[in-house]
Amino acid sequence: MVIFLTAGDSKNSDSVDLHFECIMCGRCCKVENLVITVTGTDIVRIARVLDFGPDEILKALDFYLLKGDRATPEGMRDFPLVTTEKGPAYMALKKMEDGSCIFLKDNKCMIHPVRPAVCASFPFSFQRKSGELVWGLNAMKDICPGIGLGNAVKKSYLEAVGTEVLENLSIYTDFVKDWNSINKRHTVRLFIKSILESPVFYA
Numbered sequence: 720m721v722i723f724l725t726a727g728d729s730k731n732s733d734s735v736d737l738h739f740e741c742i743m744c745g746r747c748c749k750v751e752n753l754v755i756t757v758t759g760t761d762i763v764r765i766a767r768v769l770d771f772g773p774d775e776i777l778k779a780l781d782f783y784l785l786k787g788d789r790a791t792p793e794g795m796r797d798f799p800l801v802t803t804e805k806g807p808a809y810m811a812l813k814k815m816e817d818g819s820c821i822f823l824k825d826n827k828c829m830i831h832p833v834r835p836a837v838c839a840s841f842p843f844s845f846q847r848k849s850g851e852l853v854w855g856l857n858a859m860k861d862i863c864p865g866i867g868l869g870n871a872v873k874k875s876y877l878e879a880v881g882t883e884v885l886e887n888l889s890i891y892t893d894f895v896k897d898w899n900s901i902n903k904r905h906t907v908r909l910f911i912k913s914i915l916e917s918p919v920f921y922a
């Protein structure tokens with residue numbers, strides 16, 4: 720569920736009407752139906768730190784096919800569909816059989832400094848509506864026990880994180896549009912190789 724609220728909820732305060740503190744419980748890394756979408760920027764950061772090439776990166780990814788008249792999963796409507804050899808798909812981190820992320824070991828994120836933006840900004844999600852940054856929640860307290868704890872969330876934090884998330888998504892969306900329109904074989908391996916070779920993700 721995504722609830723969108725505007726950053727101007729509490730007009731006279733530098734914070735919004737929500738308290739949050741990540742208690743590093745790792746729950747968001749194990750929710751079966753939570754898809755951990757990744758952008759080109761995420762892929763490049765992970766590949767650099769782990770010294771991964773296209774084949775190693777591919778082993779850490781899943782491509783979620785959108786077939787027939789299946790509706791776009793909630794929370795992924797703004798995420799671009801990549802043309803692959805099996806059809807249009809969303810790129811995301813691989814999940815293990817129990818629903819946990821491939822990078823979760825002993826309840827810790829193995830790539831914490833370069834974890835995808837969707838993880839670093841959890842449980843918040845962002846959109847731009849009529850030029851204004853709006854934020855919402857990707858999960859409620861039953862999934863994220865950090866909601867309601869700690870200090871009220873600063874508007875400056877939401878602004879900074881939301882701006883970065885949406886900029887990276889915009890660069891990735893343009894890249895995917897170009898990829899989908901080129902007249903050559905669309906394989907996921909070639910897609911990852913193109914991401915790793917593209918200067919747009921190294922800014």
Ligand code: SF4
Nearest residue numbers: 741742745747863865
């Ligand atoms: S579920 Fe919430 S509190 Fe727990 S690790 Fe994820 S963001 Fe932090």
Ligand code: SF4
Nearest residue numbers: 748820822823828838
């Ligand atoms: S990349 Fe790290 S923070 Fe993100 S879901 Fe996987 S283990 Fe959790």
